[in-house]
Amino acid sequence: MTDSRDQPTAFVDSSAIVALVDADDAAHSAAVEAYRQLCKDDYRLFTTDHVLVETYDLLANGVGPIVASAWLRDHHLPVYYIDEADMHAAADILAARPVDSPISFVDALSLSVMERLGVGDAFAVDPHFLNALS
Numbered sequence: 001m002t003d004s005r006d007q008p009t010a011f012v013d014s015s016a017i018v019a020l021v022d023a024d025d026a027a028h029s030a031a032v033e034a035y036r037q038l039c040k041d042d043y044r045l046f047t048t049d050h051v052l053v054e055t056y057d058l059l060a061n062g063v064g065p066i067v068a069s070a071w072l073r074d075h076h077l078p079v080y081y082i083d084e085a086d087m088h089a090a091a092d093i094l095a096a097r098p099v100d101s102p103i104s105f106v107d108a109l110s111l112s113v114m115e116r117l118g119v120g121d122a123f124a125v126d127p128h129f130l131n132a133l134s
Contacts (some may be wrong), residue, residue, distance in 0.1 A: 010038060011114050012047040012077060013124035014055040014106070021071055022063050027125040038123060045123065046078040048113055050106045073130050102128040 019031035038045065047055075052072065059068035089112035090105060097103065103111075107129050114122065114133075124130055 007042055008045045008121060009043050009046070009117075009119050010121040011074075011110060011119050012045050012051070013110060013122055013126060013129050014047075014051050014058055015126035015129060016123040017047075017051075017055045017064065018058050018070070019125050021059060021067065024063075031125055034123060043121070044078075046080055048080045048082055048110060050082055050109050052079060054104075054106045060099050080113055080117070082109055082113070085117065089116070103132045107132060 012112040015027075016031055016034070019025045019027040022028060026030070046113060052075075056068050056072050059071055078086070086109055090108035093111055094101070094103070094105065107126075110122075110129070111132060122129070122133060
């Protein structure tokens with residue numbers, strides 16, 4: 001049995017979830033393949049409560065509220081709950097970036113959580129989020 005501390009971990013961004021759920025999304029095929037590879041490589045996946053909100057809104061506006069509600073009800077991702085320290089860290093991340101930086105506050109929260117937890121891998125298709133990781 002594998003020790004979970006040795007198991008790789010990846011943060012899941014809303015962009016990846018939307019691409020997986022929406023078969024018409026331009027990144028759907030790539031997201032499905034990436035997800036299969038993450039599962040094959042035995043990654044532990046997680047997201048945040050703020051990403052759940054963002055994902056629900058994106059799905060509701062994209063593929064409709066019925067699909068969004070079904071996803072919210074049926075998803076099995078472990079959820080990390082943002083706390084006050086994460087909020088401050090995200091504000092610091094945004095304050096350190098140019099005013100016209102394309103990352104959102106939810107992206108900054110995600111980056112702060114990844115940093116806090118020592119997670120370097122992310123499952124995302126949003127180029128702005130991916131660029132912010134580097």
